[in-house]
Amino acid sequence: MIRKVTAMNSRETLMKLCMAFGPTGAEDKVSQVIEEMVRPYVDEIRRDAMGNLIAVKRGQGKGKVMVAAHMDQIGLMVTSIDENGFLRVANVGGIAPRSVLYRQVTFENGTVGCVGLNAKAPSLDKVTLEHVFIDIGCESRAEALEKVQIGDTCIMQANFLDMGQRMSSPAMDNRSACAVLVEALKRLDTPAMDVYGVFTTQEEVGLRGAKTAAFAIQPDVGIAVDITGESSYPEAEATCSMKMGQGAAVKVRDASVFCTPAVVRWMEETAKEEGIPYQREVLTFGGTDTQAIQLTGAGIPAGCISIPGRYIHSMCETIDGRDYEAAIALLAALLKKEYQH
Amino acid sequence: MMDIKSEWMSLCAMTGPSGGEEAVSRRVAELFSAYSGDVWTDGMMNTYARIGGKGPRVVVAAHIDEIGLMVNFIDEDGYIGFCQVGGVDPRILPAQEVIVHGAEDLYGIVAVKPPHVLTPEEREHALAMEDLRIDLGLPAETVREKVRIGDYITFDAPPVSLMDSLVASKSTDDRMGIAVMLEAMERLKGRPLSAEVIMAGTVQEEVGCRGAMVAAQALQPELAVVLDVTHATTPDAPPFATVDLDKPCVAIVPVMHQGWTRVLRETARELGIEISVEVGGRTSGTDADEIQIAGSGIPCVALQVPVRYMHTTVEVISYDVIAQCGQILAAFLEKVTSCGEVLL
Numbered sequence A: 001m002i003r004k005v006t007a008m009n010s011r012e013t014l015m016k017l018c019m020a021f022g023p024t025g026a027e028d029k030v031s032q033v034i035e036e037m038v039r040p041y042v043d044e045i046r047r048d049a050m051g052n053l054i055a056v057k058r059g060q061g062k063g064k065v066m067v068a069a070h071m072d073q074i075g076l077m078v079t080s081i082d083e084n085g086f087l088r089v090a091n092v093g094g095i096a097p098r099s100v101l102y103r104q105v106t107f108e109n110g111t112v113g114c115v116g117l118n119a120k121a122p123s124l125d126k127v128t129l130e131h132v133f134i135d136i137g138c139e140s141r142a143e144a145l146e147k148v149q150i151g152d153t154c155i156m157q158a159n160f161l162d163m164g165q166r167m168s169s170p171a172m173d174n175r176s177a178c179a180v181l182v183e184a185l186k187r188l189d190t191p192a193m194d195v196y197g198v199f200t201t202q203e204e205v206g207l208r209g210a211k212t213a214a215f216a217i218q219p220d221v222g223i224a225v226d227i228t229g230e231s232s233y234p235e236a237e238a239t240c241s242m243k244m245g246q247g248a249a250v251k252v253r254d255a256s257v258f259c260t261p262a263v264v265r266w267m268e269e270t271a272k273e274e275g276i277p278y279q280r281e282v283l284t285f286g287g288t289d290t291q292a293i294q295l296t297g298a299g300i301p302a303g304c305i306s307i308p309g310r311y312i313h314s315m316c317e318t319i320d321g322r323d324y325e326a327a328i329a330l331l332a333a334l335l336k337k338e339y340q341h
Numbered sequence B: 001m002m003d004i005k006s007e008w009m010s011l012c013a014m015t016g017p018s019g020g021e022e023a024v025s026r027r028v029a030e031l032f033s034a035y036s037g038d039v040w041t042d043g044m045m046n047t048y049a050r051i052g053g054k055g056p057r058v059v060v061a062a063h064i065d066e067i068g069l070m071v072n073f074i075d076e077d078g079y080i081g082f083c084q085v086g087g088v089d090p091r092i093l094p095a096q097e098v099i100v101h102g103a104e105d106l107y108g109i110v111a112v113k114p115p116h117v118l119t120p121e122e123r124e125h126a127l128a129m130e131d132l133r134i135d136l137g138l139p140a141e142t143v144r145e146k147v148r149i150g151d152y153i154t155f156d157a158p159p160v161s162l163m164d165s166l167v168a169s170k171s172t173d174d175r176m177g178i179a180v181m182l183e184a185m186e187r188l189k190g191r192p193l194s195a196e197v198i199m200a201g202t203v204q205e206e207v208g209c210r211g212a213m214v215a216a217q218a219l220q221p222e223l224a225v226v227l228d229v230t231h232a233t234t235p236d237a238p239p240f241a242t243v244d245l246d247k248p249c250v251a252i253v254p255v256m257h258q259g260w261t262r263v264l265r266e267t268a269r270e271l272g273i274e275i276s277v278e279v280g281g282r283t284s285g286t287d288a289d290e291i292q293i294a295g296s297g298i299p300c301v302a303l304q305v306p307v308r309y310m311h312t313t314v315e316v317i318s319y320d321v322i323a324q325c326g327q328i329l330a331a332f333l334e335k336v337t338s339c340g341e342v343l344l
Helices: A010-018 A028-041 A141-145 A172-186 A208-217 A261-274 A289-294 A321-336 B004-013 B022-033 B120-124 B140-146 B172-188 B210-219 B258-270 B319-343
Strands: A044-047 A053-057 A064-070 A075-081 A086-092 A104-107 A112-117 A132-135 A153-156 A166-169 A194-200 A221-228 A248-254 A278-282 A302-310 A317-320 B038-041 B047-052 B057-063 B068-074 B080-085 B097-101 B105-110 B152-155 B166-169 B196-202 B223-231 B249-252 B276-279 B300-307 B315-318
Touching: A010 A028, A010 A166, A010 A172, A010 A321, A028 A044, A028 A053, A028 A172, A028 A194, A064 A172, A064 A208, A064 A289, A064 A321, A075 A141, A166 A172, A166 A321, A172 A194, A172 A221, A172 A302, A172 A317, A172 A321, A194 A208, A208 A289, A221 A248, A221 A289, A221 A321, A248 A261, A248 A321, A261 A278, A261 A302, A261 A321, A278 A302, A278 B068, A289 A302, A302 A321, A317 A321, B004 B022, B004 B166, B004 B172, B022 B038, B022 B047, B022 B172, B022 B196, B047 B172, B057 B172, B057 B210, B057 B319, B068 B140, B080 B152, B166 B172, B172 B196, B172 B223, B172 B300, B172 B315, B172 B319, B196 B210, B223 B319, B249 B258, B258 B300, B258 B319, B300 B315, B300 B319, B315 B319
Parallel strands: A064 A194, A064 A221, A221 A302, A248 A278, B057 B196, B057 B223, B223 B300, B249 B276
Antiparallel strands: A044 A053, A053 A194, A075 A086, A075 A153, A086 A132, A104 A112, A104 A153, A112 A132, A166 A317, A248 A302, A302 A317, B038 B047, B047 B196, B068 B080, B068 B152, B097 B105, B097 B152, B166 B315, B249 B300
């Protein structure tokens, strides 16, 4: 197949997005990277007050579909700096303290540091963020303040591990879904509905960006794209039926939402028609932008395409390329069609 | 005249776990149609009936969903693992009869070890939900053919009439609210009602008042009356946490509007109906928690019916109290306009 020489393939898109900076509340940088990627493929791009990036591709007047992929990632925010220049931090989004220990971190201005642990901290299972600090190589508060301010948020050092079929990155949640949306937007010719591709902010702290975006757009149907759990690694909970490599997951429910049954059927039928591998998803924890869309105004039919992943909210969130490609194919196929309930 | 009690008991027999209320919602619409020419259902399956005039808009809300379970995996032998839909107490599950809503409705039981083979430790503790399985008595391949991840599971527990006017059912919480609405509409039939009243059977209350949130945003009423259950006295419950089974109850919590709550209590007194009061310091655990802060804010009151054994398959309620609440609701709705000058 001949492609524009400048066009990235889907894996390059994913890698580039995983390397971008964008913790909750500071999504500007990743938002700019995405804007550059999608600009040639859409009719209009705008940002709202929450920092959501909204890319619109006009359709054939069959209504509006909103697709939400959150671009924020979990991180650590500086709460105080001690006299020796060590930073104390609070979590931004759900971070398990033991998963950040002895990791490298990056701030938006390029400052880097290491996550250290108080010498007399309790055992690992009892460690909280109060026992943790960031060492940015300074000897005094004054020196540290030249690099970092109270309220700055850092991310775990950006990284992308290409293991062949599978890929790992601390930002896979949710840049893999952003990449799915970018790739699906690239494959749109003349969609039936107006497509509002929304790269949302602040999902990790309560689905906040998607809420205002859905309120403003008032779509006829909403689709969230996100990552979910899976259970094919050692001692994984048998109570989770999703398996890596078995296709895109069509969400039935998570802790935040019961997907609109008609949307679930629409997704399953489309996957079957197009021969796209998929699995049904029941996740007993976690929330997604699906809820924010569904509960907007008088209620909006909403569903979610998920990518099964391992070690979510750790520094090595891992997904399978086959599931990633299946999610792109499913989203692209849905966006070609009209939603009828 | 509709036999409201028996219609309500049939409604309680239907299955409608949170997010899967479609059938119940349709039936509620049919029941509402006996009293209103303006009945509709929204995209989340909330069902509405409009009665009354062009006065202030009042929404009366009761949720029609029930707690249940959902298939989240099928093991090699065809036993079904499940998670909860709403707050299900795992202690009530062993040996429970259930229906798995697969390609067809399949009867099953929650598998349980006989006491003879329990270890002493196992005897001391209730099982966790993730350790329980449902046995359909079918070969594993048949289970996999007929049951999918995400299928609902409900309790196979038809409602039972007890002595006096007591009824035990799996979905008393909160379909009793629909009976209260029907009782009120029966009393209001043919009488002038100036308030624009919208009766709302809401969905997904048990998982976070999601239907009511959307209903309130769409309807933007000037006042909301929430009908829900509260805890009736049982032999083992502390008296300060419960109220009498045989009296309607009014909730006094910060979520509820003080002025309108006063009017509701006065209404009961004028009718000569003795009520209990339930007092709380935070949210109410009812649809009012979301309705109160929808849009630019909506004053709420709560009229409650006490229930024993809430969130079990035998939620016991007094139908006499349901009927009394219908009487109070009707009189309150008639009063809304005359109080309006002070409160609206």
